[in-house]
Amino acid sequence: MSILAIDQGTTSTRAILVAADGTARTLHAATHKQHYPGPGHVEHDPRVLLTNVRAGLDAAASVPDLDAVGLAxxxxxxLAWNRHTGEPITPVIVWQDDRTRGDIKxxxxxxxxxxxxxxxxxPLxxxxxxxxxxxxxxxxxxAARLAGSGALSLGTTDAFFRQHLTGRCETDVTTASxxxxxxxxxxTWDAELCALYGVPADALPPIGPSxxxxxxxxxxxxxxxLAASLVDQQAAxxxxxxxxxxxxxxxCGTGAFMLCVTGSEPPAGSKGALPTVLWQRAGQAPRYGLDGAVYSAAAAVNWAQGLGLFKSFDEIERFDAPPAIGRGLAFVPALSGLACPRWDRSARGAFLGLSLDTTPRDMMQAVLEGIALRLAEVAAAIDAEQTLADTLPLDGGLSVNPYFTRFLADCTGRTLRIADIPDVTAIGTARLAAEAVSVRCAVPGNGRLVHPQPLGFDAASRFRTAVEAAVHFAAAMDADAN
Known part of the structure; x- marks a missing residue:
């Protein structure tokens, strides 16, 4: 048995072959450019993404025992495209894009x-x-012209890919949620909300199972x-x-995302984390959960590298000094605003506590801590509504950084299980696809554990003060601009 999982992500597309024992092998990987045509604008070329997805499928052409394909x-x-020809008429507007901040306000x-x-x-x-x-x-x-003739398709990237790959323009409940x-x-699509945003409901794809x-x-x-199609975070x-x-x-990828299973009914989401659909098998009820995001994780680290705060990633794996926030230096990683639990896109990133003796190394230590402390805020918001298990699995690029994982365990007060495989999204996609075609795919190994240790000071309180200062400054600047 083997399942091909296509993981179409923010910076790359990967084709992963997953075996029955849960082991994974990369068949194809391709990066794509990020385009920034204006302030707050982030775009991808949909033709490039589709080409990369197809290349991933082609890479499995010689696999003899392929049972099914899954897409994350x-x-x-x-984006928008012509319903009849499949030709895109816009770039992909990426999740990081905040061009509609004024509309939301x-x-x-x-x-x-x-x-x-x-x-x-x-939230809005x-x-x-x-x-x-x-x-x-x-x-x-x-788009308006095509809408008038009934030839407009609007939707998320999965529907665009699925129209080209299967001939069926459809999305799934996780993506629609x-x-x-x-x-x-x-x-189902909500007619009143579609009208509120000016989105013709008949241009949206049908919603189906994951x-x-x-x-x-x-x-x-x-x-x-094609036996599975869902959002990458739910797949992970x-x-x-x-x-x-x-x-x-x-x-912890470009952004950092925490998801928690709740049950068979939508949770309230009253504490800042968001209710969402985790997956739905055909003919079965959906599984719900809570979601919390940090917009800038690896994106903040890469930004800092671009500023020259460090050169190679091995430089920021360990620090001899005590935690930066314990020494009065904090970084708020709101480079694209604040997500869970505040949901404030007007907030901006900030260093607080800089002095003449602050070094680039101190600043990088604060950057890693700021990402971890934002995740601790997310974990607290979820735990306030659904009691979390004592051990949290962790994957993504930052999971290989020893200082980050140690500080994240300490500031959340929970044991982390660091994934010993890099393709957890692909494995989750493959497991769902395998079950849909009546074969089994195992969960891979347990991974390395990082147990929490006391920090000796209230890092959450200090960080909350820093975030409130950054939010207040951004609000004041926004008010002056208007």
């Missing part, structure tokens, strides 16, 4: 946030797809079933074997 997508990234001032939260579980935020899709209708003349347009109780008979894709000269949760209430994982 970025979640909130979206207006909707919030008009009092629409309670309605949005009640129906979708999500440019992070989610709804306002981006509305922006497309308003700003791209071709990240748009801000899906009613979390009925799992695993099941989702069509067929061409792998070399053979047709193989399943890849870690998290299935019981309180099971949770943290992924």
């Amino acid at each position: 997508n970025q979640g909130e990234s979206c 207006r909707l919030r001032q008009e009092g629409h946030e309670p309605q949005a939260r009640e129906r979708t579980g999500l 935020d440019p992070y989610f797809s709804a306002s981006k899709l509305g922006w497309i209708l308003r700003e791209i003349p071709e 990240r748009t801000g347009l899906m009613n979390l109780a009925s799992l 695993a099941g008979p989702l069509g067929t894709v061409r792998v070399g000269s053979r047709d193989k079933p 949760l399943y890849g870690h074997g998290c299935t019981n209430p309180g099971d949770a994982k943290i992924t």
